[in-house]
Amino acid sequence: MSRRxxxxxxxxxxxxxxxxxxxxxxxxxxxxxxxxxxQREVIIGIGILLLIAAIHGPRNWGRxxxxxxxxxLSITGIALSARHLWIQxxxxxxxxxxxxxxxxxxxxxxxxxxxxxxxxxxxxxxxxVHKVFGLSIPLWTLFIFVAFLIAxxxxxFKKNETRHFERISGLNKxx
Numbered sequence: 001m002s003r004r005x006x007x008x009x010x011x012x013x014x015x016x017x018x019x020x021x022x023x024x025x026x027x028x029x030x031x032x033x034x035x036x037x038x039q040r041e042v043i044i045g046i047g048i049l050l051l052i053a054a055i056h057g058p059r060n061w062g063r064x065x066x067x068x069x070x071x072x073l074s075i076t077g078i079a080l081s082a083r084h085l086w087i088q089x090x091x092x093x094x095x096x097x098x099x100x101x102x103x104x105x106x107x108x109x110x111x112x113x114x115x116x117x118x119x120x121x122x123x124x125x126x127x128x129v130h131k132v133f134g135l136s137i138p139l140w141t142l143f144i145f146v147a148f149l150i151a152x153x154x155x156x157f158k159k160n161e162t163r164h165f166e167r168i169s170g171l172n173k174x175x
Contacts, residue, residue: 035080038080042073043144085138
């Protein structure tokens with residue numbers, strides 16, 4: 001169970017993050033912008049990956065694969081959060097950035113690559129700053145993605161495990 005525990009804990013963190021985001025949206029009336037939605041989707045992707053890893057209980061190469069996929073997702077989240085922070089840091093005298101239409105409409109009206117391009121350009125409420133404990137939400141998500149990246153890289157580069165019976169019997173000559 002011990003090799004599954006970190007993945008279970010990471011999955012529960014993702015569930016809590018999405019639960020908090022849904023509460024902020026529906027309970028507090030803080031409508032997410034398109035970049036917020038993309039950041040949520042990355043957290044959901046990381047959560048699904050962690051759930052699969054927890055069920056699988058990987059060793060060695062499997063743990064590395066999950067680590068590298070987790071790192072790629074985390075880097076994507078870091079890029080989205082950094083972009084969001086950049087948009088929020090623009091002076092009000094600059095040309096305002098508008099979020100535009102909702103994602104549902106955008107995906108129905110134009111190809112996916114165009115929707116992604118428009119979202120990354122920072123359309124709409126993306127410039128509105130909502131704070132939690134004194135920090136903006138994209139800054140919190142940036143910290144969270146960095147933490148996931150560090151954990152993913154740890155698992156990707158962690159020294160291989162040896163099986164218990166190999167350690168006891170001395171069959172592992174590499175030590």
